[in-house]
Amino acid sequence: MSVTPDTRALACNTPAARCNTATLLEVDALSLDSAQFIAAMAARHGWATEKSLDRYKSLFREGHARGLEACTPAPIARRLSEPSGEGEVLKFTQKHPAIPAGAAEWGIPTDGPAFDRLSRFEHLETESVLIPMIGRTGRPSHTLCISSQVGCAMGCTFCETAQMGLIRSLTPGEIVGQWFAATHLLGNRPKNIVFMGMGEPLDNYDNVIQAIAVLKDHNGAAMPISKITISTVGRLDGLAKLAAKLHEPGWHRLNLAVSINAAEDELRSSIMPINRGMPLAELQQTLTHWPIYGGGKICLEYVLIPGVNDDREHAAQIGRLLAPIDSHFKATRDARTPRCMLNVIPYNPRRDSPWPAPSEERVTEFLAWLGEENVYAKRRRTKGRRMMGACGQLGNEQIRRRKPVALTVGQQDDEATQRQTT
Ligand code: SF4
Numbered sequence: 095m096s097v098t099p100d101t102r103a104l105a106c107n108t109p110a111a112r113c114n115t116a117t118l119l120e121v122d123a124l125s126l127d128s129a130q131f132i133a134a135m136a137a138r139h140g141w142a143t144e145k146s147l148d149r150y151k152s153l154f155r156e157g158h159a160r161g162l163e164a165c166t167p168a169p170i171a172r173r174l175s176e177p178s179g180e181g182e183v184l185k186f187t188q189k190h191p192a193i194p195a196g197a198a199e200w201g202i203p204t205d206g207p208a209f210d211r212l213s214r215f216e217h218l219e220t221e222s223v224l225i226p227m228i229g230r231t232g233r234p235s236h237t238l239c240i241s242s243q244v245g246c247a248m249g250c251t252f253c254e255t256a257q258m259g260l261i262r263s264l265t266p267g268e269i270v271g272q273w274f275a276a277t278h279l280l281g282n283r284p285k286n287i288v289f290m291g292m293g294e295p296l297d298n299y300d301n302v303i304q305a306i307a308v309l310k311d312h313n314g315a316a317m318p319i320s321k322i323t324i325s326t327v328g329r330l331d332g333l334a335k336l337a338a339k340l341h342e343p344g345w346h347r348l349n350l351a352v353s354i355n356a357a358e359d360e361l362r363s364s365i366m367p368i369n370r371g372m373p374l375a376e377l378q379q380t381l382t383h384w385p386i387y388g389g390g391k392i393c394l395e396y397v398l399i400p401g402v403n404d405d406r407e408h409a410a411q412i413g414r415l416l417a418p419i420d421s422h423f424k425a426t427r428d429a430r431t432p433r434c435m436l437n438v439i440p441y442n443p444r445r446d447s448p449w450p451a452p453s454e455e456r457v458t459e460f461l462a463w464l465g466e467e468n469v470y471a472k473r474r475r476t477k478g479r480r481m482m483g484a485c486g487q488l489g490n491e492q493i494r495r496r497k498p499v500a501l502t503v504g505q506q507d508d509e510a511t512q513r514q515t516t
Pocket residue numbers: 246247248249250253254255256291292293294327486
């Protein structure tokens with residue numbers, strides 16, 4: 095759903111939004127870009143444009159509420175930190191109501207079994223991670239790893255979040271609230287934002303796109319869109335919508351990362367259930383024709399799991415998967431550089447993991463094999479693994495296996511059914 099100022103103002107009058115005159119727009123201000131906020135405040139409170147813009151800038155740029163106190167995000171409930179070679183990794187948790195204000199507006203159930211299930215929770219938690227980086231110039235910065243859902247329905251077997259199932263999607267304000275908390279509550283304004291926390295962003299497409307519209311608003315957070323990355327398991331329906339979005343002015347430079355983790359269908363289906371309904375050949379086609387603007391690359395992620403996907407043949411399979419994508423790119427753009435960049439992520443064991451982390455020697459060896467296959471690959475430096483803050487490790491231990499929903503894409507399999515009943 096795309097949000098316009100008019101529909102926001104109307105939404106405030108609907109019983110489903112369950113708001114009174116003053117609250118929804120206040121509570122939901124982090125969900126609105128400045129134009130939407132100005133229109134909504136004029137409609138609801140008769141505010142002049144200058145006043146609304148001044149308050150909006152003050153809220154986003156300085157973190158000052160100035161009469162918009164209800165706009166500030168969920169407070170930080172917990173934080174954990176762990177040193178790394180590039181600085182301190184900080185994981186923080188925010189508590190959210192199980193049913194947020196204006197739930198219906200953001201596609202969150204307000205009745206039926208899904209609502210009943212949600213209502214059983216006193217509150218929900220999101221986890222986000224501030225990751226320190228030292229750039230080529232030696233300047234320190236932070237990347238914020240952000241969550242788009244509480245839990246996830248995708249069921250990747252190597253991932254801690256998958257063990258929770260999907261509890262619910264986050265509203266745009268709850269997503270933007272993670273940036274707000276990092277910037278104004280923790281004092282760490284991130285240079286980059288990656289949607290690599292809990293959840294599959296394309297499973298919450300409308301709210302994620304609306305959140306990015308807010309984050310990139312030059313009157314507010316003013317994040318350059320080239321510094322924002324959506325990471326997906328490869329939901330083809332979501333990728334089709336995203337490809338169309340990238341053609342719109344102001345959206346060209348949004349980055350894409352796709353979790354591959356195996357370049358052969360049987361193996362990929364065994365660790366990523368989405369592959370059963372959306373196999374690699376279709377994903378390869380989509381990536382081959384992905385919109386190209388500037389020198390942007392497609393980042394592919396490969397979690398290297400010992401004994402699962404770390405053999406010489408697996409490197410060769412990756413080479414065969416990516417070669418047509420790179421060839422097409424070089425032919426159509428007369429480019430010398432490859433289109434795809436493979437990020438090799440040494441597996442970070444989830445709780446009760448059947449696999450250990452790979453050895454350094456194996457990671458190095460695998461990268462060398464990728465080189466032999468002409469795959470442009472880099473190693474993701476491991477940060478925050480001990481505090482369960484590294485890639486694939488976010489998730490609330492208490493909620494695990496409580497009442498997750500089934501997979502939302504592809505065929506429901508025995509595994510998904512099992513998860514529903516545990
Ligand atoms: S890896 Fe991503 S998409 Fe897969 S279960 Fe975990 S959070 Fe969901």
